[in-house]
Amino acid sequence: MSFLLKNHISDAIQSLKANRSRSLLTVIGISIGVASIIVILSLTGGVKRIITNQIQQYGEDLIIVRPTYTDHAKDIFSHLTNSTSFASSSLTLQDITSIKNLDDATLIAPVAVSQYELLGDNTIVSSVVATTQDFFNIFGLTTRDGDNLTDNFSQNSIVLGSRLSVRLFDSVDTIGKKLTIKGESFIVVGILSPISDPININNINLDEAIFMNIEKSPIIDKTPQIQQINIRAKGQSDTQTTANLIDQTIAKNHKNTKDYEVLSGENIYNPAENILGLISTTLSIVAGISLVVGGIGVMNIMLVTVTERTREIGIRKAVGASNWQIMVQFLIESLILAILGGILGFSFGYLGAGIVALFTPILPFVSLDIVKIAFVISIAVGVVFGIYPAFRAARKKPVDCLKYYR
Amino acid sequence: MATTIIEIRGLNKRFGVGDAETLALRDVNLKIKMGEFVMVTGPSGCGKTTLLNIIGLLDRATYGEYYLDNHPVARISKRKQARLRNEKIGTIFQNFNLIQNMTVIENVALPLIYRRVGKTKRLKIASRMLGRFQLNEREYYLPNQLSGGQQQRVAIARSLVGSPSIILADEPTGNLDSRASHIVMEELREIHEQGNTIIMVTHNANLTAYATRVINIVDGRIDSDININKHTPKTRNRRRK
Numbered sequence: 350m351s352f353l354l355k356n357h358i359s360d361a362i363q364s365l366k367a368n369r370s371r372s373l374l375t376v377i378g379i380s381i382g383v384a385s386i387i388v389i390l391s392l393t394g395g396v397k398r399i400i401t402n403q404i405q406q407y408g409e410d411l412i413i414v415r416p417t418y419t420d421h422a423k424d425i426f427s428h429l430t431n432s433t434s435f436a437s438s439s440l441t442l443q444d445i446t447s448i449k450n451l452d453d454a455t456l457i458a459p460v461a462v463s464q465y466e467l468l469g470d471n472t473i474v475s476s477v478v479a480t481t482q483d484f485f486n487i488f489g490l491t492t493r494d495g496d497n498l499t500d501n502f503s504q505n506s507i508v509l510g511s512r513l514s515v516r517l518f519d520s521v522d523t524i525g526k527k528l529t530i531k532g533e534s535f536i537v538v539g540i541l542s543p544i545s546d547p548i549n550i551n552n553i554n555l556d557e558a559i560f561m562n563i564e565k566s567p568i569i570d571k572t573p574q575i576q577q578i579n580i581r582a583k584g585q586s587d588t589q590t591t592a593n594l595i596d597q598t599i600a601k602n603h604k605n606t607k608d609y610e611v612l613s614g615e616n617i618y619n620p621a622e623n624i625l626g627l628i629s630t631t632l633s634i635v636a637g638i639s640l641v642v643g644g645i646g647v648m649n650i651m652l653v654t655v656t657e658r659t660r661e662i663g664i665r666k667a668v669g670a671s672n673w674q675i676m677v678q679f680l681i682e683s684l685i686l687a688i689l690g691g692i693l694g695f696s697f698g699y700l701g702a703g704i705v706a707l708f709t710p711i712l713p714f715v716s717l718d719i720v721k722i723a724f725v726i727s728i729a730v731g732v733v734f735g736i737y738p739a740f741r742a743a744r745k746k747p748v749d750c751l752k753y754y755r
Numbered sequence: 756m757a758t759t760i761i762e763i764r765g766l767n768k769r770f771g772v773g774d775a776e777t778l779a780l781r782d783v784n785l786k787i788k789m790g791e792f793v794m795v796t797g798p799s800g801c802g803k804t805t806l807l808n809i810i811g812l813l814d815r816a817t818y819g820e821y822y823l824d825n826h827p828v829a830r831i832s833k834r835k836q837a838r839l840r841n842e843k844i845g846t847i848f849q850n851f852n853l854i855q856n857m858t859v860i861e862n863v864a865l866p867l868i869y870r871r872v873g874k875t876k877r878l879k880i881a882s883r884m885l886g887r888f889q890l891n892e893r894e895y896y897l898p899n900q901l902s903g904g905q906q907q908r909v910a911i912a913r914s915l916v917g918s919p920s921i922i923l924a925d926e927p928t929g930n931l932d933s934r935a936s937h938i939v940m941e942e943l944r945e946i947h948e949q950g951n952t953i954i955m956v957t958h959n960a961n962l963t964a965y966a967t968r969v970i971n972i973v974d975g976r977i978d979s980d981i982n983i984n985k986h987t988p989k990t991r992n993r994r995r996k
């Protein structure tokens with residue numbers, strides 16, 4: 350087999366060279382499909398890496414409680430729109446108190462986000478995050494000077510995200526400044542150091558947010574819409590056990606209605622991965638279509654080649670080529686086209702992902718698996734779209750081929 | 756007694772169905788022995804090419820028996836047919852049928868590829884074969900850089916390269932002028948004298964002078980089958996005139 354393979358390959362290269370521009374165009378056709386798949390895979394790989402980094406950054410003892418919405422699509426939509434305010438949350442301050450009473454959960458930070466008009470030096474509408482002191486400790490947020498935000502986070506004191514500070518007061522140093530929200534006066538007690546973390550588990554742009562005390566702030570509702578409870582487990586038992594304990598505690602409060610979920614470890618990032626999966630699936634379908642179009646190009650060219658070379662097929666058969674050998678010869682030709690397309694597409698795709706990286710925080714991530722996928726896809730295209738022309742070539746009767754005049 | 760290479764019994768070939776039906780061969784019986792130089796003649800459309808294609812395993816009879824080297828081959832698989840074409844049959848065509856984008860030497864070596872002969876060895880054998888036809892200087896030419904006569908000699912070299920049991924030639928001089936025809940016929944005579952068995956189809960009555968046996972076909976049937984004394988072709992020719 351390997352002996353004939355070598356011959357088939359050199360024959361194929363010779364014949365592809367004889368029709369240089371035609372072969373090149375076909376190769377480009379395939380490369381577009383492969384390139385789009387490489388872009389998608391390397392970008393989703395990049396996003397996955399960001400998520401993994403966050404797991405490492407936040408530690409593995411983080412537990413998150415979120416209300417669940419019966420409609421799954423709505424859940425994804427709420428993630429996309431970065432807001433859950435239109436849906437009524439099932440989590441209450443009572444739940445927070447219950448969790449606090451557990452020994453294993455040391456830091457607890459509920460999060461309720463709403464939009465308010467902020468009257469400082471400038472007037473700006475932005476996200477007001479109602480939470481607790483623990484929020485800063487859980488996520489290791491520090492002030493500009495690197496101090497921990499410990500005290501003073503009560504009734505009328507607020508903490509500003511770094512960019513919001515500049516937008517409100519045209520200054521980065523705004524400690525002690527006053528601003529008015531909903532007729533109540535607040536005083537700035539802390540400014541966060543800049544965080545560029547566009548994809549985070551709170552779905553809040555921390556640089557643009559303002560933080561106040563969820564229990565004490567005069568403008569926060571007594572039954573706030575809690576979108577998420579962040580908990581850091583610091584007890585003796587492992588994170589999973591603590592998570593189970595929290596689950597049971599809330600279940601008691603909710604009379605066993607499962608209208609919330611307790612997430613820990615990798616599970617925390619599942620919703621984000623779901624959206625990612627949804628987006629990349631959609632893009633993959635588009636890429637798949639362009640692959641099919643490229644494949645049809647291969648099939649088209651191979652059908653032309655087979656017709657053009659009818660006489661050659663007849664001659665080869667007359668001197669002893671079997672149907673199988675003719676089939677393999679033409680199949681290898683389409684495989685070479687497809688593999689060249691794969692190589693070119695891989696380069697294009699890598700380049701494309703690099704260009705995307707220039708405009709987004711996502712670094713393309715090319716693993717060996719992606720290289721393998723590109724290779725397998727190219728081969729599959731070559732075989733799937735080459736088999737029919739090759740079969741046509743093999744099936745021709747020698748007498749008919751030899752009679753053929755062009 | 757020379758061994759029988761080809762034996763055909765009750766061979767029929769039908770093309771088409773219904774109104775378009777043609778019986779190209781009717782009840783053909785034929786035995787060809789080793790060392791014969793058989794010429795097949797007959798009016799156009801009588802079935803000469805059809806017969807040669809069936810003998811060459813390029814086509815199948817509608818029914819009838821065919822033994823090649825004493826093996827029944829009428830109903831063997833396509834795969835086996837291909838194998839026998841490669842090993843036992845050398846074919847020469849009227850229009851040479853060389854592959855245009857392959858060099859002369861690659862064309863000659865082509866049958867050996869399907870016998871899995873390695874490249875170096877293949878080209879060596881092909882080169883030796885081309886030497887026999889004084890074509891060594893043209894080894895790396897493309898077919899269309901050669902004259903018709905030269906191309907046909909390349910085709911003859913290709914038909915011989917695998918040392919087949921039988922050589923089939925369908926009007927090998929049909930596309931050549933008289934000078935080139937003469938050269939090609941002399942080559943065929945020489946390879947016949949070296950012991951090869953040849954079946955050749957021709958329109959040209961003069962060429963039957965080279966044959967040891969002349970079979971005339973009319974309307975798909977063997978009309979006459981004459982053995983000629985190999986050593987006195989000229990006598991035979993004169994008597995005809």
Ligand SMILES: Nc1ncnc2c1ncn2[C@@H]1O[C@H](COP(=O)(O)OP(=O)(O)OP(=O)(O)O)[C@@H](O)[C@H]1O
Nearest residue numbers: 770771777778779798799800801802803804805806
């Ligand atoms: N593929 C085919 N389909 C239908 N009829 C065919 C086919 N091939 C040959 N025939 C018919 O079979 C008959 C014999 O054809 P064949 O080619 O054997 O003649 P021939 O003796 O070689 O003629 P020529 O001397 O002109 O080459 C003819 O009547 C022809 O029309």
Ligand SMILES: [Mg+2]
Nearest residue numbers: 803804805925
């Ligand atoms: Mg004919």
